[in-house]
Amino acid sequence: MRDFHRSGRRHHHTHQRSGAHPHHAERARLRQARRGGVRARRRHPRHLRGRCDPRVSRHPHRTQRRHPVGERSGRGLGRREAAARTLPHRAVRGHGPLHRQPGGGRDHHHPDGRAGLQRHRQRRGARRPGDRGARTRAGGGAVSAIPAVVLGGTGYVAGELLRLIAAHPRFELAAVMSDSQPGEPLAAAFPHLGGAYPDERFKSQAQTQEIVSAARVSAVFSAAPHGASAALIDALLRTAERAGTQPRIVDISADFRYATPEAYAAVYRQPHAAPARLAQFSCALPEHLRELPTAHVGHPGCFATAILLASVPLLAARLVAPTLFVSGVTGSTGSGRRPVEGTHHPLRHADLYSYGALRHRHVPEVTACARAACGVDAHFAFVPHSGPFARGIHVTVQAQLARALDSAGLLAALREFYARAPFVRVESQAPRIKDVASSNYAHLSGAVAGGTVAVLCAIDNLNKGAAGGAVQWMNRMFDLPETTGLTAPAPGWT
Numbered sequence: 001m002r003d004f005h006r007s008g009r010r011h012h013h014t015h016q017r018s019g020a021h022p023h024h025a026e027r028a029r030l031r032q033a034r035r036g037g038v039r040a041r042r043r044h045p046r047h048l049r050g051r052c053d054p055r056v057s058r059h060p061h062r063t064q065r066r067h068p069v070g071e072r073s074g075r076g077l078g079r080r081e082a083a084a085r086t087l088p089h090r091a092v093r094g095h096g097p098l099h100r101q102p103g104g105g106r107d108h109h110h111p112d113g114r115a116g117l118q119r120h121r122q123r124r125g126a127r128r129p130g131d132r133g134a135r136t137r138a139g140g141g142a143v144s145a146i147p148a149v150v151l152g153g154t155g156y157v158a159g160e161l162l163r164l165i166a167a168h169p170r171f172e173l174a175a176v177m178s179d180s181q182p183g184e185p186l187a188a189a190f191p192h193l194g195g196a197y198p199d200e201r202f203k204s205q206a207q208t209q210e211i212v213s214a215a216r217v218s219a220v221f222s223a224a225p226h227g228a229s230a231a232l233i234d235a236l237l238r239t240a241e242r243a244g245t246q247p248r249i250v251d252i253s254a255d256f257r258y259a260t261p262e263a264y265a266a267v268y269r270q271p272h273a274a275p276a277r278l279a280q281f282s283c284a285l286p287e288h289l290r291e292l293p294t295a296h297v298g299h300p301g302c303f304a305t306a307i308l309l310a311s312v313p314l315l316a317a318r319l320v321a322p323t324l325f326v327s328g329v330t331g332s333t334g335s336g337r338r339p340v341e342g343t344h345h346p347l348r349h350a351d352l353y354s355y356g357a358l359r360h361r362h363v364p365e366v367t368a369c370a371r372a373a374c375g376v377d378a379h380f381a382f383v384p385h386s387g388p389f390a391r392g393i394h395v396t397v398q399a400q401l402a403r404a405l406d407s408a409g410l411l412a413a414l415r416e417f418y419a420r421a422p423f424v425r426v427e428s429q430a431p432r433i434k435d436v437a438s439s440n441y442a443h444l445s446g447a448v449a450g451g452t453v454a455v456l457c458a459i460d461n462l463n464k465g466a467a468g469g470a471v472q473w474m475n476r477m478f479d480l481p482e483t484t485g486l487t488a489p490a491p492g493w494t
Helices: 002-006 022-034 079-086 088-092 156-167 205-214 229-243 261-268 275-280 302-316 363-374 407-417 463-477
Strands: 146-151 171-177 217-222 246-251 281-283 296-298 323-330 379-386 393-400 424-426 442-449 452-459
Touching: 146 156, 146 205, 146 229, 156 171, 156 463, 171 205, 205 217, 205 229, 217 229, 217 463, 229 246, 229 275, 246 463, 261 275, 261 363, 275 281, 281 363, 296 463, 302 323, 302 363, 302 379, 302 393, 302 407, 302 442, 302 452, 302 463, 363 379, 407 424, 407 442, 407 452, 452 463
Parallel strands: 146 171, 146 217, 217 246, 246 296, 281 296, 323 379, 424 442
Antiparallel strands: 323 393, 393 452, 442 452
């Protein structure tokens, strides 16, 4: 091997040395003159031209290259280029020189003195939403992108939706609706998304309806506030019906979480804006409803998501009495983007306090969703808390056991219930918010002692509790794998 590498040195053999022939002497003189200027840089073997005709400026096909690869300006060979010449198949298959000197056209010349032209080796940058268009399946063949629309696009949940859509392999952002900021750059509201959407601007309601009416199918996410979302969705669906298009909708507000307008009005103290549309929506977690009976979905709230994930397995297996005591802590992003006393940093920082004890408005939807998922009409005594962190929810659900069970049996029952749920992980240790923050995963654990069972659940309130759960539902509504675009793990050190 030592002789093999040595054979690539420029002056190893005496018959290669300058001075042995007048022609060699002239070449050596020219080479020495060039050393005082800019040293010619080496070319990648794939970019070299054949020395068949000085007038040829095009790259010949690789199979026509019959001369040594990796030549320097003086036609000497570096050590690795000699190896490539000795094993020519390496150069053909991309095993180029490793001397880290990129090729450059200005120092490589044709024999007649003309400057050579060397093709710059391009690298593809990060994909942006505008680059998507048709995609390619793993097995070949193009697939079309699914237009995605976000209604009420200036809040925290909307920002999380846009982040997930930017990385989704099938959804392509078509419009972000904001009647309060039409025409304004999206990056002004979400600077962290400027790289993904450098040219995107908010659109008006009329522009958004026009886009949905022009698309045969579309994925519509509503992150508008409750009370406003139903009216926006109703108007959009009426426009789509007249145009003969079929948008699929996931509403993240509270407007389509109740089966009747009376149930909604009892909680939110206002009439429902589109009562005729309630029958077109189902409210459930993806983990608790295998077959969707309606065209659209109303996603449960963030606290409701964590409580249901922890309590439904207990109720479905009849492991506990149907009275459950719940304590939960949420981050400040759960209060929304508009500044209020509960999100003011001097008041929230380094503090922990409860609010709405035993009268939180999400309890009725938790009760209704639990009944629909397992057929048990349970009572939830819920005390929510505000925590000194930005994102995440941690809940503890306690109940009296209905039959004998130990901690190992409890964990086994949870794992069996969520065996087909790719985003729910049952761990032996207590869940931590840092392990799930910014992800679509939910971590559960539990313990049994003295006839009492406790199940703990940690989720991200903006992702699994809102935007991520909505994308998970939309994946299923378009017959995509449920995990598409959602498998990124939590950062871990938020």
